[in-house]
Amino acid sequence: MLAAYLNILVVFAIILLAYLLTKKKWFDNQTANTFSKLVLNITxxxxxxxxxxxxxxxxxxxxxxxxxxxxxxxxxxxxxxxFIYAKLTKVPITRQGSFQVMFTAANTIFMGLPVNMAVFGEKAIPYALLYYICNTSFFFTIGLVLIANDNPEKRLRTNVFSFKKLLKQLLSPALLGFIIGILWLLTGVGVPKPLFDFSTYVGGMTTALSLFVIGIIIYQTGFKNLKMDKDVFGVLLGRYVISPLVVYLLSFIIPVPPLMLKVFILQSAMPVQNALPIFARSYGADEKFATSSLTYSIISYVLFILIMLNLFF
Known part of the structure; x- marks a missing residue:
């Protein structure tokens, strides 16, 4: 329990560092754009x-x-x-895609993996990564298309379906890295040491850079402008109530071993994806809404994890 909390506090500490460095003028809007490009296209x-x-x-x-x-x-x-919730609560069309993605997709690697390891130990890693595969596949296919469609200008320009544009959205660098990783794994061939070292050094910057961008965005947005509205509340409801409840109820129909189920439940109830405000910025979607949802999901997670562990574990 203590280790899980320390992992969460580390996330807060990195965001706070970026916030303070932005306040001291070390970082600015251009820095956030540069970090975003580095994360999305390379790290x-x-x-x-x-x-x-x-x-x-x-x-x-x-x-x-x-x-x-x-x-x-x-x-x-x-x-x-x-989708049904967004329609019933009249989520604005300019944030419906982002809303559905944040409601559905969890932060399964940057938060999920260390928390699961803190709670269950090394034996949880394979199960955590199994959920991660499903979560990531959804986020980098359907998710990115939905976020891109939140852009009002894109909606005005796009009157005819374009398979070429859809393919370009689906085959993002991150998804390509994911697919190449699976194909490489299936060959059974080891990764050459130079490639492994390069990927380790550069890919290892992903979490820090993502959290730096969030800290910069929070400072630029201002805490007073982080709004807890009905849509942000809906995102939290999806993340911390609906998603784990769906996993739990489906386990009566699709039985899995007890530890696997516990890991799936915990993975499904993680905060919003770290990179979502970055994608919202990149695609011209509602960046403030994404930032507010992510920030509130991280803050509320400190309390939620206590409830979650007492209920299921």
């Missing part, structure tokens, strides 16, 4: 590649893949609920 793809090739063996991946039905189904069900 995150290498991080995806590294996670897939180093966290699994080929045999483990193929064996674990049998348990993928529960997280895959839960994400689809949660996504459908997010």
């Amino acid at each position: 995150l793809p290498l991080n995806m590649f590294l996670n897939m090739t180093q966290k699994f063996t080929r045999a483990e991946f193929l064996e674990l893949f049998q348990g993928i039905l529960l997280p895959f189904t839960s994400i689809i069900v949660t996504f459908i609920i997010s």
Whole structure:
């Protein structure tokens, strides 16, 4: 429990550092744009590649893949609920995509993996990464298209479906890194040391740079402008109530081993993806809404994790 809390405090500390450095004029809007480009196009793809090739063996991946039905189904069900919820609560069209993605997709690697390791130990890693595969596949395919569609200018320009544009959105550098990692893993060939070292050094910057961007955005937005409105509340409801509840209920239909279920529940109830404000900025979506949702999800997680551990563990 203490280790899990310390992991969360580290996340806060990095965001606070970026906030303070922005206040001291070390960072500015241009810095945030530069860091965003680095994360989206270089460090995150290498991080995806590294996670897939180093966290699994080929045999483990193929064996674990049998348990993928529960997280895959839960994400689809949660996504459908997010769509219905957005319509019923009249989420503005300029933030519907981001809302559905934040409601559905969890921060399964930067927050989920260290928290699961703190709670369950090393034996949780394969199960945590199994949920991560489903979560990441959703985020970098359907998720990115939805976020891009929040851009009002894009909506005005896009009257005809374009397969070329859709393919460009789907094949983001991060998703390509993820796919290449899976294909490399399946070959059973080890990653050459120079490539491994390069990916480790560069990909290892992903978490810090992502959190730096969030700290910069929070400072530029201003705490007084971080709004807790009905849509942000809806995101928190999706993250911390609907998503884990869906996993728990589906486990009666799709049974899995007890530890696997606990890891899936904990993974499903993580804060909003760190990179979401970066993608919102990149695609011209509602960046302030994404930042508010992410910030409140991290703050509320400190309390929520206590409730979660007492309820299920």
